[in-house]
Amino acid sequence: MTPELVVLDMAGTTVADDGLVVTAFTEAIRAAGVPDEEYPRMLRYVLDTMGQSKIVVFRALLGDEDLARRANAAFEAAYGDLVAAGESKPVPGAEAVVRGLRETGVKVAFTTGFAPATQQAILDALGWRDLADLALAPGDGVRGRPFPDLVLTAAMRLEVTDVRRIAVVGDTASDVLCGLRSGASVVAGVLTGAGRREDLAEATHVLDSVSALPAVLEGETR
Known part of the structure; x- marks a missing residue:
């Protein structure tokens, strides 16, 4: 994949x-x-x-x-x-992962449970407004997690040909369920946020951090 x-x-x-x-x-x-x-x-x-x-x-x-x-x-x-006030910080390695994915032709979407204005404030604070191809938040016609809407809306807007060629990454059980419901082949849980390992048991992969994602995707392509 x-x-x-x-x-x-x-x-x-x-x-x-x-x-x-x-x-x-x-x-x-x-x-x-x-x-x-x-x-x-x-x-x-x-x-x-x-x-x-x-x-x-x-x-x-x-x-x-x-x-x-x-x-x-x-x-x-x-x-x-x-x-x-500067309290929002990137997870170590996250920006490099996004840049690396896009350099290889993979599209990237940021999603959140926050309102769109808050999402944009975070992206602005980190200097990430143009880091990903798309940023999505729940709103009119797009339900939040654990519904699959955020992933499927990203797939449609970025013209993905097959939902099986999507990877979803998050730190909560809701993120994992959203990814599974969307049909993504890789649904990875990370341990840098609210979720414990047992909360992420349904994920296809459980990672210490998003920085481990490239190795997972490389393994999936073999």
Whole structure:
């Protein structure tokens, strides 16, 4: 399988999280007026659903559309502030992997569970706006993970000929399920983010880091 497209998650996979999601979530819950005693349960749910669209997570937690939108806006604002303050860092080797893939003719798409504006803020902060061929976030007509939409939308926009010639990489169970549902031949979980090895058990490969991906893809072509 010579890949035509590699779909890479951002936070936890190519971008180090370092607790930024938890910090932003804390601000979001405060903005929604959630009692302190509810915080541990809600934080556990956020951690269990890492990789999914954040507005969907807040809808499930709060059960009220207005509260969910308020919490999501506060989350995105807090995360954006952290990014603007220089708290967002690349996973070591991630940029070299993307550049190496594109140099060999493989297309690369960044995907996320964040809102499009937050995704672009991260890319701008890292100087990555033009690093990949495409950056996608959940939105109108594109459901977030674990639905396969992000991968399949990337495949259509980048004119992939066969979903079996796609590789998907992420750090959560939702990333893995999204990749499997899309029909990708390589669905790799990485251990640099929220997911533990047991969370990534359904992946075709479990890697210490995205930097190990080129060797996996080279092995698949033999």
